[in-house]
Amino acid sequence: MPSHASHLSRRALGGAAVATVAAAGVGVGVGGATAGTAQAAAPRETPFRADTGRRSRRPNILFILGDDLGWADLSSYGAPHIRTPNLDRLARQGVRFTDAYSGSATCSPTRFSLYTGRYPGRTKGGLAEPIADRSVGLDPNHPTLASLLRGAGYATALIGKWHCGYLPDHSPTKSGWDEFFGNFGGALEYYSKLGLGGEYDLYEGEVKEGDAEYKDLRYYTRILTERASEYVKRDHGDQPWLLNLNFTTPHWPWIADGDEEASAEVVRRIKAGDKRALFHDDGGSVEKYTEMVQDLDRSVGQVLKALKESGQEQDTLVFFASDNGGERFSYNWPLSGNKSSLQEGGIRVPTIVRWPARIGGGQVSHEPVFTPDWTATLLEIGGARADRSYPLDGTSLAGYLLRGEELTQRELFWRVRGERAVRRGNWKYYRGKGGTDQLFDLAADRREQADRAADEPKVLAELKAAWERTDAELLPYPS
Known part of the structure; x- marks a missing residue:
């Protein structure tokens, strides 16, 4: 991907x-406006040192x-x-x-x-x-x-x-x-x-x-x-x-x-x-x-x-x-x-x-x-x-x-009662309250209407497994 x-x-x-x-x-x-030729900000010291003496x-x-x-x-x-x-x-x-x-x-x-x-x-x-x-x-x-x-x-x-x-x-x-x-x-x-x-x-x-x-x-x-x-x-x-x-x-x-x-x-x-x-x-x-x-x-x-x-x-x-x-x-x-x-x-x-x-x-x-x-x-x-x-x-x-620096690809995870979702790259795995696993290509379909689950069973299985691995680490909802 x-x-x-x-x-x-x-x-x-x-x-x-x-x-x-x-x-x-x-x-x-x-x-959507076109930006002009890049003009870099003046280089500054890295902000990541915990030195409270240097504001x-x-x-x-x-x-x-x-x-x-x-x-x-x-x-x-x-x-x-x-x-x-x-x-x-x-x-x-x-x-x-x-x-x-x-x-x-x-x-x-x-x-x-x-x-x-x-x-x-x-x-x-x-x-x-x-x-x-x-x-x-x-x-x-x-x-x-x-x-x-x-x-x-x-x-x-x-x-x-x-x-x-x-x-x-x-x-x-x-x-x-x-x-x-x-x-x-x-x-x-x-x-x-x-x-x-x-x-x-x-x-x-x-x-x-x-x-x-x-x-x-x-x-x-x-x-x-x-x-x-x-x-x-x-x-x-x-x-x-x-x-x-x-x-x-x-x-x-x-x-x-x-x-x-x-x-x-x-x-x-x-x-x-x-x-x-x-x-x-x-x-x-x-x-x-x-x-x-x-x-x-x-x-x-x-x-x-x-x-x-x-x-x-x-x-x-x-x-x-x-x-x-x-x-x-x-x-x-x-x-x-x-x-x-x-x-x-x-x-x-x-x-x-x-x-x-x-x-x-x-x-x-x-x-x-x-x-x-x-x-x-x-x-x-x-x-x-x-x-x-x-x-x-x-x-x-x-x-x-x-x-x-480049960001490495990862999964973003969500869980609410009755729903689950994971996004990796452009792919999003989603299960709503109806219980059906769905897969969407958000780059082509931000509205989440074209379910690609049947076309991409491997991607669906990978993202579903990723969701379940993370879910297993979390506290269960109280009954």
């Missing part, structure tokens, strides 16, 4: 890749997640009716990934895979799809992206949605983040901050049961944007920082900034005991969803503006993605399936990486990558090492992005 390392269209790279890029000439730019060797990390944002919900990914100029600009300034995937098909398992760098099924909390009660969460003793980077000298903060367990046993500040401001649950009403159980769900720092919550009844996306902007503009001295900025936009309920009447109705139903009120089954529209996505784009733009004004833009690695595929009103064409499914529409997500000091702009990568890869990548770039007792399931992309 052919290698897919050539799938990165490069304009510029730093360090050792300069000569390679200069010889390569012309690449493909964002949105310039390691970047700040701004890791931004949207919530239930579909693969094609950005205009740079093909949305014909949604305008996202700030995220499109971010893509032009870095690398836009066309074949990037979430670690799972719903919120909390993907967050487990990001924070641990491992398949969600390796931990009890990751088996919940998603976490909906207080019985499980991310074990505070498990090393995380934050705890490992903090051990390497980073300041760490999480602003926004946690969704990896509840107090008193689980919280970001128990798992490596120095600071936390946000919500614990999977969803909340944007003004009142009422969660799925009717509880108020906005907190700051390590709180104990009975402590007063942090009261702020403004629109939630505005609050998170303000907090994140304050953090990136803070004087951190010579210490690099990690900020996980987890928006809830555009997750239901379908309430945009200014929709006070819709908010009041949802709140009335929550207080009346309607357990489905927050799901907003009778609300929303394509137009309302568009409004929410465009608000997310403006919010990201405001944080990036604050970053630039702080003078840290060049030395900050910015990452943007969604936690899983889109929901009811997402624009996923041409993908099949939505959130909760292991079809492409449930797990393929928009993904953008920018680091001006080391990564040239105008690049498009077609390399298959997924959430645990980013954990491994950021640990290497930040000069941190994974705990050998908790081996990572992701592959570091640092050499691929920074030095032009």
Whole structure:
């Protein structure tokens, strides 16, 4: 099977890749535009040494997640009716990934895979799809992206949605983040901050049961944007920082900034005991969803503006993605399936990486990558090492992005209740809830409609066996 390392269209790279890029000439730019002659970034020292005394060797990390944002919900990914100029600009300034995937098909398992760098099924909390009660969460003793980077000298903060367990046993500040401001649950009403159980769900720092919550009844996306902007503009001295900025936009309920009447109705139903009120089954529209996505784009733009004004833009690695595929009103064409499914529409997500000091702009990568890869990548770039007792399931992309190294072909694995999937190269093995093994050539059929299982029985058998080998290593789902 052919290698897919050539799938990165490069304009510029730093360090050792300069000569390679200069010889390569012309690449493909964002949105299909042709990139000009390669102009390499100035060579810089390798960022991989854990030397906290040399700030310039390691970047700040701004890791931004949207919530239930579909693969094609950005205009740079093909949305014909949604305008996202700030995220499109971010893509032009870095690398836009066309074949990037979430670690799972719903919120909390993907967050487990990001924070641990491992398949969600390796931990009890990751088996919940998603976490909906207080019985499980991310074990505070498990090393995380934050705890490992903090051990390497980073300041760490999480602003926004946690969704990896509840107090008193689980919280970001128990798992490596120095600071936390946000919500614990999977969803909340944007003004009142009422969660799925009717509880108020906005907190700051390590709180104990009975402590007063942090009261702020403004629109939630505005609050998170303000907090994140304050953090990136803070004087951190010579210490690099990690900020996980987890928006809830555009997750239901379908309430945009200014929709006070819709908010009041949802709140009335929550207080009346309607357990489905927050799901907003009778609300929303394509137009309302568009409004929410465009608000997310403006919010990201405001944080990036604050970053630039702080003078840290060049030395900050910015990452943007969604936690899983889109929901009811997402624009996923041409993908099949939505959130909760292991079809492409449930797990393929928009993904953008920018680091001006080391990564040239105008690049498009077609390399298959997924959430645990980013954990491994950021640990290497930040000069941190994974705990050998908790081996990572992701592959570091640092050499691929920074030095032009080829990525070896591997299998990307997913498992949710009733579904299974593996991708290797262009081939994807998929079994849905109907129990039929299917095989798709994603290079020719992103929509997963042409089942090649009968034509390629050997490939099907290989990928099925690969899935079963990995599955045998994971925890079983509770009955």
